[in-house]
Structures are given as C-alpha cells and as structure tokens.
Amino acid sequence: MRRRRGVLLTAALLALPVAGPSRAAPALPAGWEAQGQCGVVRSGEVPLGGAEVTLYQAGRGEGGRPRVLARARGGADGRFVLDYRRPRDPQTVLYVLAGVGPGAGGVGAGASGDRRTPDGAGGREADGPVVLAAVLSGAGAPPELVVNERTTVAAAYALARFTGPDGVAGPSPGLPNAAAVAHNLADTGTGGVAALLAAPPNGGLTSTLAEFNTLANLLASCVDDTTGDSCDRLLDLARRPGRERPRDTLRAAVDIARDPGHDVAALFALAGTAERYRPALSAAPDAWTVxxxxxxxxxxxxxxxxxxxxxxxxxxxxxxxxxxxxxxxxxxxxxxxxxxxxxxxxxxxxxxxxxxxxxxxxxxxxxxxxxxxxxxxxxxxxxxxxxxxxxxxxxxxxxxxxxxxxxxxxxxxxxxxxxxxxxxxxxxxxxxxxxxxxxxxxxxxxxxxxxxxxxxxxxxxxxxxxxxxxxxxxxxxxxxxxxxxxxxxxxxxxxxxxxxxxxxxxxxxxxxxxxxxxxxxxxxxxxxxxxxxxxxxxxxxxxxxxxxxxxxxxxxxxxxxxxxxxxxxxxxxxxxxxxxxxxxxxxxxxxxxxxxxxxxxxxxxxxxxxxxxxxxxxxxxxxxxxxxxxxxxxxxxxxxxxxxxxxxxxxxxxxxxxxxxxxxxxxxxxxxxxxxxxx
Structure with missing residues (x-):
C-alpha cells in the first residue's frame, strides 16, 4: 500500500502544468520508493524560466560520488517536476541544483568518474555561472520545493565541508547532520528564512538574519547580471587564496563559507547592487561567518x-x-x-x-x-x-x-x-x-x-x-x-x-x-x-x-x-x-x-x-x-x-x-x- 501511495503521488504531480518535460532516471535498486517532487526556481519572487534542474543523492563516505536521481527543465514560470525513487534510508542526503541562464544545460557536478549517471544517462556540467541549490532531505520534502538564493546560501554553508569538485559527498553522521542544519537557515518550502533563524534567540536579536539575507543578495547580483561583469566580480572575490576560481554561484558561496574573512568589504559592496532580500546589513561585517x-x-x-x-x-x-x-x-x-x-x-x-x-x-x-x-x-x-x-x-x-x-x-x-x-x-x-x-x-x-x-x-x-x-x-x-x-x-x-x-x-x-x-x-x-x-x-x-x-x-x-x-x-x-x-x-x-x-x-x-x-x-x-x-x-x-x-x-x-x-x-x-x- 505504501508503494502504491507513492505511485499515485507521482501521477498527481505529473499532471501539474509545466512548460518543460520531466525526465526521470530509470529503475533504481530495490528498497527505494516511487516519489514525485514539484518545485519552482526563482530569485526573490521572480521566477527563473528554463532552468535545468537535477536531483542528486549525495555520495556516501570518503571518496563517494553523488548519483543523479532525476532531471527536469523548468517552464517559463520556473516550475518543474522531478519523478524519482526516493531511498528509504533516513541518512540519505538529497539535494537539488538548478542551472539558470544561457549555457545551463546540465547542472551536475560529476555524478561519476566518466561523467555519466549510474543509469547510463550523461551527466553534464553547468556552463553558466548561475547555479542555485536546495537541500531536499533533513526536514522532509515540502509540497513544493523552492530553489533560490536563500536556499543556496543555506546549502553552501551547511554542506561547505562536504562539497567538492565532484559534488556533495561524505560520511555519516557528519553529512546527514549537516543537511539537517541547512533547514535552520532557509525554509525550502517557501524560499524564506527558516523559523529558527527568524525568531529569538536569533531573529532581530542578532545580525545573523541580516547577514544571511546579504549573502543571498550577493548571489542575486550574479543572477541579475546581463553583461557578466557582476558574475565575474563575484567569482573573483570569492576565490580563496591559492585555490581555483569557483565556477558558479554555489561554489562561490561555499568558498566564502570556508574563508569568511577574505575580501569582505568588496563582497559587501557587490551585494548592495541587488537588494532583493530584507533586512540586510547596513555595513560590512568583519567576516562572513554565519x-x-x-x-x-x-x-x-x-x-x-x-x-x-x-x-x-x-x-x-x-x-x-x-x-x-x-x-x-x-x-x-x-x-x-x-x-x-x-x-x-x-x-x-x-x-x-x-x-x-x-x-x-x-x-x-x-x-x-x-x-x-x-x-x-x-x-x-x-x-x-x-x-x-x-x-x-x-x-x-x-x-x-x-x-x-x-x-x-x-x-x-x-x-x-x-x-x-x-x-x-x-x-x-x-x-x-x-x-x-x-x-x-x-x-x-x-x-x-x-x-x-x-x-x-x-x-x-x-x-x-x-x-x-x-x-x-x-x-x-x-x-x-x-x-x-x-x-x-x-x-x-x-x-x-x-x-x-x-x-x-x-x-x-x-x-x-x-x-x-x-x-x-x-x-x-x-x-x-x-x-x-x-x-x-x-x-x-x-x-x-x-x-x-x-x-x-x-x-x-x-x-x-x-x-x-x-x-x-x-x-x-x-x-x-x-x-x-x-x-x-x-x-x-x-x-x-x-x-x-x-x-x-x-x-x-x-x-x-x-x-x-x-x-x-x-x-x-x-x-x-x-x-x-x-x-x-x-x-x-x-x-x-x-x-x-x-x-x-x-x-x-x-x-x-x-x-x-x-x-x-x-x-x-x-x-x-x-x-x-x-x-
């Protein structure tokens, strides 16, 4: 009966109107339950149409690699549907990446060594600089998943120590615990601030809420960019000394999380060019620690x-x-x-x-x-x-x-x-x-x-x-x-x-x-x-x-x-x-x-x-x-x-x-x- 409910949910979700098709991964191992997930990609309240959305299962253990579970192209209204089979293990970490804008034909970060998914479908790299993210596991799947700059900052900081060139991977309990912490920052059901961050002893009692929104505005400066100047500036400033330049917004946020004291004032100035999320900081912090x-x-x-x-x-x-x-x-x-x-x-x-x-x-x-x-x-x-x-x-x-x-x-x-x-x-x-x-x-x-x-x-x-x-x-x-x-x-x-x-x-x-x-x-x-x-x-x-x-x-x-x-x-x-x-x-x-x-x-x-x-x-x-x-x-x-x-x-x-x-x-x-x- 449980499996049948999952199939019915998938059918209902697939009936929702979207501008692009959902492309589900073929059958996966036994012990997985049929599942569907609808969502929307947006910046603030503005939908981002045509995004390439990919759902991943994070790699397990040291040296593990993520697995592609489903892909979909968002419609003009930013909406998408992912049809996949959800692993029953509660320690499994799932996350979504959305490539937005020209050249975003694939947002995977290397699902396997030959850049191919386990089912044989090709895993493609994002060519554009705008990649937004959201952690799907850790607090249950919302009726509609919102992927925006806030959910991206939450994923980048919580998973900072598990995000590498090939995507998100790591051992238990560290990785699943980190995924749960992401939901203390952003609400993936609304794209808003999570309840824990929004209320005392956080909320207006500290500057963390404003700093979190400022970081989201920093990523929005690249989403808004029409010439490429703001994106280039973001990726250059976020680059950790002695490390490779991040190739997209998600990895830029990860690099900032890992070296929060680098180029703080310049990053703050760039965040001020896209004041989408409020309240925001009125002055640069000493560092971007959250x-x-x-x-x-x-x-x-x-x-x-x-x-x-x-x-x-x-x-x-x-x-x-x-x-x-x-x-x-x-x-x-x-x-x-x-x-x-x-x-x-x-x-x-x-x-x-x-x-x-x-x-x-x-x-x-x-x-x-x-x-x-x-x-x-x-x-x-x-x-x-x-x-x-x-x-x-x-x-x-x-x-x-x-x-x-x-x-x-x-x-x-x-x-x-x-x-x-x-x-x-x-x-x-x-x-x-x-x-x-x-x-x-x-x-x-x-x-x-x-x-x-x-x-x-x-x-x-x-x-x-x-x-x-x-x-x-x-x-x-x-x-x-x-x-x-x-x-x-x-x-x-x-x-x-x-x-x-x-x-x-x-x-x-x-x-x-x-x-x-x-x-x-x-x-x-x-x-x-x-x-x-x-x-x-x-x-x-x-x-x-x-x-x-x-x-x-x-x-x-x-x-x-x-x-x-x-x-x-x-x-x-x-x-x-x-x-x-x-x-x-x-x-x-x-x-x-x-x-x-x-x-x-x-x-x-x-x-x-x-x-x-x-x-x-x-x-x-x-x-x-x-x-x-x-x-x-x-x-x-x-x-x-x-x-x-x-x-x-x-x-x-x-x-x-x-x-x-x-x-x-x-x-x-x-x-x-x-x-x-x-x-």
Missing part, C-alpha cells in the same frame, strides 16, 4: 560551560546554574546535563537529571562507550542558600540514553574536589582535573571503583585537560602558569613553564601530538582560594585585549616556540579546539569573537600563513553579536563550531549565566566524535 544561536526550549541553559560530542554528533552540555530568566534573582547550581541534537533541538528525554549533578563547570566528556561524564564544580549564584561544599566533590556519569549511572551523590573519592576539565582516551580511561586539590583523578576503564588520585606537583589549580594521540594527558595549571604531561598510566612525564603561559585555561591537542594552550593572561579560576567574585573583578575595565592573552604551542617533547601566538582576534582566551585540518580555534571570555589560527598542516592555511599565525582577521577575529562571554568551544562531525555563552557580557553575581549555545555553520573541518585524543 552564527546561529540554540537555546533548547528556552528555559534550560544558564551558564553553559563546555560541551562534548557523542558518536552521533549530539552535544552534551554542562550547565553552571539552574535556569533563571532574571539576572537579579539568585540561582543555585545546575542540576541537569543538557543534550542537543546536531541541529540544535533537545535530544529525546533531555535534559537529564540525577547522578549527583550540581553546578557543573568546564568538565564534560564522552568516553569510547558513549557514556557521558560531568564534573560537579559546585557553581551557584551569589545569594543561593545551598552550601556547595558537600556537592562539589564528585563527577556524574550518564548512559547514552541519559540514564544516570552514578549514585545520587555522584562518584566520589580520588581527590575529587571542585573538578573542572575532563578527558577520555581510547583505552576507556577518564581523567579529571581537580582544581580544588591540585591533583588529577584517573578512572581506568571508566570504573569508579578503580579510581585513584594522582599528585601533580608543579600544578596549582589544574583546569584544562586533553589527551593526545599517544594517550598522554595534558593538564593546565591556572594558578601556576604551567602545563603538565602525564603518561597513560598516570606517571608525570614533564612540567612545562614559560613560553607565554599565563593564567592558562583550556588545552587541546592536534593529530601530531602538539598541545595548544589558551592563556587568559588575567583570569583566576574560582577554586581553592579564588572565588567567582575574583573572576568578575579581573574583568573590570575591559576595553581591549588583556595583557598576556595568547596561545602557546607545546610540542610532544615539551618544546615551545620562542614566543606565544597573539593574533587573529585573541582577546581573553578560554576554550581551545583543533579541527580536522589541525586548524586551531579559540573562544574568548570577552570581545564577542573567535580566533582561528593556522595549525601544523600548512596546506590547510592561506598561502604564506605559518603555524600560529591568524587565519581569522588579525585585528578582530570572527566577531558576532550573538556571542557573549565564551568558555567552551568544540567542533562537530559536520564542521560546525559550537561555543558556550557562559556568562552575560555584563555579569550580575546573583545569576551571571548566559543562555545560548552559538554555532558557526560549516566554518571548520569536521572532527570525528567522541574526541579521544588528538587525531
């Missing part, structure tokens, strides 16, 4: 500290405080761990409570079994009547489905007091940086009964923790301006000082075993003899990058460059993450910006940029008014950069917590999850 805010149900995030991804790309998020909308009303410690789906919704049953959770800070990790661990630091707002001391001495553990595995008081012992950073390795060991006792807890095989305390002489106020590809633990000492390296069995190998280490916070490792440390310069973490009031006092008079703000690179042997790195928008570094290209991303606890530095893989950096030098604009970094005071930064399997708005820009002691996660869509090279050690 920053989305996620807040779950709007009543749960209050001081998110850090996050960690599981194998499906879900984000587990630690939360300092119980949610309270009024910053003047005291809040007590957070009693839940949050879990967001890759497109920013609450995961089933989330948030999760129990297991001894209270006032979690920077510590959260996911181990090789998919179990989540959270460090109970004991954060609470000034005025909360609860005594935090009995509650700041444990870690909590949760099964992949959110069921608490730790007892009501959490897992205790092993010197755990005011725990902060956590990390897990491939062998199953979980590590905890105990900020309150100047030690580290080692939990072998994730078995709390075997946990033991490891003394770390040379470290005061251990804070950040990361495991390298060799299974060694790197721990920062915020109160000792040092970093310590522990062997997999817990033996202390070395202590690193100097090299610009100054009030260090987070640490991350790359695929070659280097450690990258964020030096705040001034921030005392509120453990031991320091309090949250001391942290707030250190922020007083903030009017520029703080003294000592930098990043230190430490080699596997403990060697360091002569000077730390200071460019790219480093303001008040806190969180550090390394992406799949070994590029380094730094969150700032001030300045509303993210820094991006060249890592050890110079091939991933612009020509002439060396290790540690900025990729993001040197003076500003990637700024966004959607960012507040950021602590954690992590990168998911789709290449999205997630940041925690931990504190408000102007923190109030009773409830200083921020209320959002911020995601830079498609900005980084994807990272496999869970992250279990550098590579």
């Amino acid at each position: 920053a989305l805010r996620y807040d779950g149900d709007g009543h749960e995030l209050d001081g998110p500290g850090n996050l960690a991804f599981d194998a499906d790309g879900n984000a587990w998020v630690s939360n300092n405080y119980r949610y309270g909308p009024d910053p003047g009303v005291p809040v007590c410690g957070g009693d839940a761990v949050l879990r967001f789906t890759p497109d920013g919704r609450d995961a089933p049953g989330a948030p999760y409570r129990g297991g001894g959770l209270y006032g979690a800070g920077f510590g959260v990790t996911v181990d090789a079994r998919g179990t989540a661990w959270v460090a109970n630091f004991g954060f609470q707002g000034m005025g909360c009547p609860v005594d935090p001391k009995p509650l700041e001495r444990s870690v909590s553990q949760f099964a992949p489905d959110g069921t608490p595995l730790s007892p009501p008081g959490g897992w205790r012992g092993a010197g755990i007091v005011q725990p902060q950073g956590m990390a897990a390795d491939r062998a199953g060991t979980v590590w905890v940086a105990n900020c309150g006792t100047d030690g580290v807890a080692r939990i072998p095989d994730g078995d709390p009964a075997r946990a033991r305390e490891i003394a770390t002489p040379g470290l005061h106020k251990p804070f950040g923790a990361a495991v390298d590809p060799a299974g060694r633990l790197w721990v920062t000492g915020n109160g000792s301006d040092s970093v310590q390296v522990l062997a997999p069995d817990g033996t202390v190998e070395r202590t690193v000082t100097g090299a610009g280490l100054r009030r260090p916070l987070a640490v991350a490792t790359d695929s070659r075993g280097n450690a990258w440390v964020g030096n705040s310069g001034i921030l005392p973490v509120p453990c031991g003899d320091s309090t949250a009031a001391d942290l707030a006092a250190a922020l007083a008079g903030e009017d520029g990058p703080r003294p000592g703000a930098s990043v230190t690179m430490i080699g596997p042997d403990g060697s360091t460059p002569a000077e730390p790195f200071t460019g790219g928008g480093l303001f008040l570094p806190w969180g550090v993450a390394v992406d799949g290209d070994d590029t380094v991303w730094v969150a700032n606890f001030g300045g509303h910006r993210v820094a991006r530095l060249c890592g050890v893989d110079l091939s991933a950096c612009p020509p002439g940029v060396r290790t540690g030098e900025p990729i993001s604009p040197p003076g500003t970094g990637y700024t966004s008014d959607g960012l507040e005071r950021n602590t954690g930064v992590q990168i998911d399997p789709s290449g999205n950069v997630w940041l925690a708005n931990n504190w408000r820009t102007v923190p109030v002691p009773a409830n200083p917590g921020g209320h959002e996660l911020v995601v830079l869509v498609g900005a980084a090279a994807p990272v496999a999850a869970p992250r279990l050690g550098g590579g």
